[in-house]
Amino acid sequence: MKPAFKSTPALRITLVCNTAWAIYTYRQGLIRMLVGRGVDVTVLAPRDRTFELLTAMGCRCIELPVASKGTSPREDLRTLLSLYRLYRSIRPHVVFHYTIKPNIYGSVAAKLAGVQSVAVTTGLGYVFIQQSRAAQVAKKLYRFAFRFPREIWFLNRDDQAAFVEQNLLVHPERARLLHGEGVDLEQFTFTPLPERAEFKFVLIGRLLWDKGVAEYVEAARRLRERYPQARFQLLGPVGVDNPSAITREEVAAWEQEGIIEYLGEAHDVRPFIADADCVVLPSYREGVPRTLMEASAMGRPIVTTDVPGCREVVADGVNGLLCEVRNAASLAQKLAQMLDMSGAERRAMAERGRQKVAEEFDERVVVETYKDLVQKMTGVLL
Template identity: 75%
Template sequence: MNASNRPLSVCLVCNTAWAIYTYRHGLIRTLVGKGATITVIAPRDRTFALLEEMGCHCIDLFVASKGTNPRDDLRTLSELYRHYRKVAPDVVFHYTIKPNIYGSVAAWLARVPSIAVTTGLGYVFIQKSHAAVVAKALYRFAFRFPREVWFLNRDDEAAFIDARLLAHPERARLLNGEGVDLDHFAFTPLPRKQNFTFILIGRLLWDKGVGEYVDAARALRARHPQARFQLLGPTGVDNPSAITLEEVRAWEHEGIVEYLGEAHDVRAHIANADCVVLPSYREGVPRTLMEASSMGRPIVATDVPGCRDVVDDCETGLLCEARNAASLAEKLEQMMAMSHDDRSAMGERGRVKVAAEFDEAAVVARYLKTLNELTGVSL
């Protein structure tokens, strides 16, 4: 119990409830199990019911993730301020760009301690646009308010410090990814089958390199008609880089990829794959790759922040150039040319690396330590 003799109250705020459920499942399970009250504030989606089953209280939030209208963003800030005044949480954790920016300001106005978790720098550091310039200015203003700013990899931390976006650089902390449940994503032997299967798992965004994956698949299918190229994840998401279902269906109709839709539990899809692919332009620390390595799958990914934190080139996977379909195709073909035993060994080394560096238990322990430091409550 805290000073007011009530359960510790923690808010988790994000631009999608799906991300809270998918990426912070272990954290929520631990906090609820220790008696904390968890409030999730995010746009309503199908995971509200799942979060409520876990014991969370869920509040719908208006966030115009694709938009740059100041009126919409002020509405988000105003709603968050109102929620923080009503809920009166002991600590708020913000995730993704707009909750990080407007939530940090709202929490300061409501006199609530907050932590900003930069889950990946996205379009702000990928694109050279007016919106990106504005976003950096907003980061520079808003990030004077959180008690700490957490980064998932050293490249992102360095990018913020080099761009002088942190008024208090001493508040920066390296989380080293959000971790993976090693028991849930248990090691699974690499299958022996006739058709070599690649899979890309995640929100279907151009910034994830889906276009390059499709172009590489188109080139490789001409030489390796037995190879399968799968896509798993939501289309048409609220993101400036979103890919539509119609675009995916056109690729299917062309016979290039198989679209598997969405899945709460991706383990069967990873287990069926010979290789997991993520040609992203930039990541925090990609959960998909941690899960794939945890299950013993070799990886092909881009040599960019986040991906290279998970993949040791030629040891646990292969790294290619970003935004380069030919480079990606070369690495995919190299993966197919390897013997089954060599690919298996690569996947086994990936499991060892993830267990040593990205165990979710260590990440949850970091949250508990921070909550104790900010509130005086030991969970």
């Protein structure tokens, strides 16, 4: 039976993540929709520079202790208790959890506090990349915690299949495929490829070893002498709170070697995508990478790995090229293939990329999915 919709909503919705940066970067469309409809939006995350930006968008931001790098039971219990107390205080109608620790401890805390929640698995990360004891513990915690959310959203089919096959879902009927979190097609407009002698590759994202940065650097070493016109750039934060983080000193060593240009980090990646000839992401595993959706939306050919998440965005030979994961030689071969293409071939890839994103990854469709579920869970018409 459909709920009787209330006419004067005073909804409280909370978004929880291990970084405020990810909420700001990936969920602006959702936040604009909620705030525009009078929803009280609270963001719980470790404090960073995007707190002010989220506040300017109309969110209330509260600092949350999350030790992303560690596996300390004491620190994780602190996160769980903090979330429980915050939920008891805020009394949100719906909580959306993103990333592993908010997904696990937030789902449990929401159940204890009597709050409805939704878990969004933005990418399975080290849990499904490594075969460590910590990864095995994380899977058991996932199985326990994921019995509580109203729905569990997966961004790609591989991640959903992995949870089902490994029996990590007590209620598999609650799983839902979101197929990425979408991209704003009006914000990321198609931009013609640069016409110049030099050729710029750029890797955009948090600088983590799991993103394939080492393979990218090694591929650059192999190609620089053969292709003196090629430039290899990195854009994104270093030294982030993640077990796979790369330090500024390591990046500086590559700069000193003369093979990498580090562009720092940016709130707005569009000028950097527009200035690139090809966007590269040799990641080990992803949800559905926003960087690749944005690059395709702006008409940039892509080179990425044939792994879950990345292959959702790139059809090999259509809007980009796929290489083998953790294989610098394979990556170098695909980058060379991109360099050897004619301008017309790359332009055709660019146009097909924009078309693919427009058909499959329009952010408006994702925002409607959120809106429909909130209405179903609360009975409030947004």
